[in-house]
Amino acid sequence: MIHVEHLSKHYRVHEREPGLLASLRSLVSRSYRVVKAVDDISFHIPAGQIVGFLGPNGAGKTTTMKVLTGLLHPTAGRVEVAGFKPQEHRNAFKRRISLVMGQKSQLIWDVPASDSFLVNKAIYEIDDETYRKSLGELAELLELGRVLHKPVRQLSLGERMKCELAASLLHRPDILFLDEPTIGLDVQMQEVVRRFILEYNRSVGATVLLTSHYMGDVTALCERVMVIGGGRLLYDGGIAELVDRHSPRKRIKLQLAEGGSAEAIRARLAREPAVTNVMLDDYPVALFEVPREQVSAVSAKLLADFPVLDLTIEDPSMETVIGQAFAQTDGAGALRKENRQEERETSEVGRE
Numbered sequence: 001m002i003h004v005e006h007l008s009k010h011y012r013v014h015e016r017e018p019g020l021l022a023s024l025r026s027l028v029s030r031s032y033r034v035v036k037a038v039d040d041i042s043f044h045i046p047a048g049q050i051v052g053f054l055g056p057n058g059a060g061k062t063t064t065m066k067v068l069t070g071l072l073h074p075t076a077g078r079v080e081v082a083g084f085k086p087q088e089h090r091n092a093f094k095r096r097i098s099l100v101m102g103q104k105s106q107l108i109w110d111v112p113a114s115d116s117f118l119v120n121k122a123i124y125e126i127d128d129e130t131y132r133k134s135l136g137e138l139a140e141l142l143e144l145g146r147v148l149h150k151p152v153r154q155l156s157l158g159e160r161m162k163c164e165l166a167a168s169l170l171h172r173p174d175i176l177f178l179d180e181p182t183i184g185l186d187v188q189m190q191e192v193v194r195r196f197i198l199e200y201n202r203s204v205g206a207t208v209l210l211t212s213h214y215m216g217d218v219t220a221l222c223e224r225v226m227v228i229g230g231g232r233l234l235y236d237g238g239i240a241e242l243v244d245r246h247s248p249r250k251r252i253k254l255q256l257a258e259g260g261s262a263e264a265i266r267a268r269l270a271r272e273p274a275v276t277n278v279m280l281d282d283y284p285v286a287l288f289e290v291p292r293e294q295v296s297a298v299s300a301k302l303l304a305d306f307p308v309l310d311l312t313i314e315d316p317s318m319e320t321v322i323g324q325a326f327a328q329t330d331g332a333g334a335l336r337k338e339n340r341q342e343e344r345e346t347s348e349v350g351r352e
């Protein structure tokens with residue numbers, strides 16, 4: 001459904017020293033720097049898959065999405081989405097896709113969202129029957145109700161985000177690019193938006209590429225993640241494999257019965273060479289890390305030696321895993337791809 005081969009997008013940025021003299025000098029001689037926002041990435045996303053697109057600020061996620069939706073021309077490489085070249089801006093292509101940016105609003109501020117919906121109805125040439133049906137379904141799924149008829153400026157962030165989603169999906173696109181769709185929302189509203197994305201994915205069979213800084217979004221929605229850093233694709237594969245590869249240790253939490261002492265458990269843990277990062281600040285809760293393969297052996301020994309009320313074994317947070325993925329990547333941004341497909345010749349299609 002989405003095919004990207006050796007995509008690069010470089011920006012040419014005008015550079016100028018501070019000060020009046022430098023301003024005057026820049027009128028006659030300008031110097032430029034090239035920013036490699038996206039630097040030779042390749043991936044394929046089959047129809048119906050939800051893929052998380054992760055990376056730190058400035059990694060190149062939004063730039064990639066803009067190229068995939070035709071807002072930017074690639075500098076180099078080949079991009080095909082639903083059989084279309086996005087940069088050709090075909091109407092048939094626009095009807096298949098939607099780009100939702102959590103940080104940008106497409107709704108008109110002073111009028112109700114329902115009025116903005118009518119604008120989209122006209123832009124996408126949605127017939128009355130389809131519009132009524134689509135709006136009815138989206139309003140029900142997102143519990144829009146009276147929210148639709150209030151001026152957008154009076155809506156809470158969560159209410160506005162729900163209206164943004166509805167406005168973007170009225171034309172029933174089957175390829176969604178969601179750039180931080182839950183940004184700034186409270187935990188409950190994040191959950192509503194996640195449920196909605198899953199529901200839409202299932203009912204329409206939609207393909208979804210999603211960026212988010214909230215790992216809850218990624219773990220709830222995506223079986224596959226792509227990690228990008230410095231414009232390079234660093235990882236493409238399953239979440240579980242990412243965790244295995246970049247975080248080979250598990251965290252064990254022991255709730256001990258009252259009566260013992262922190263020193264006793266500290267001394268006992270010190271006899272286990274595999275145990276690291278021991279924390280006893282909240283004793284009788286003891287926290288420590290163990291290599292994955294030794295979790296059951298170490299747990300069994302501790303259960304035999306101490307009166308344990310509860311034992312939990314946790315994977316590290318996704319934030320920790322992603323942080324480690326970056327730390328373990330060589331400076332050139334080595335491509336670590338689980339499902340790398342055969343590379344093909346690419347042609348230069350870009351223009352700056």
Ligand SMILES: Nc1ncnc2c1ncn2[C@@H]1O[C@H](COP(=O)(O)OP(=O)(O)OP(=O)(O)O)[C@@H](O)[C@H]1O
Pocket residue numbers: 011012013035036037055056057058059060061062063064
């Ligand atoms: N129009 C532009 N002109 C010059 N440089 C740009 C432009 N847009 C983006 N960049 C640069 O390209 C790089 C990638 O930016 P991009 O917005 O794609 O990152 P991102 O991964 O989406 O980051 P974030 O998580 O902060 O949204 C950054 O270094 C950014 O400063």
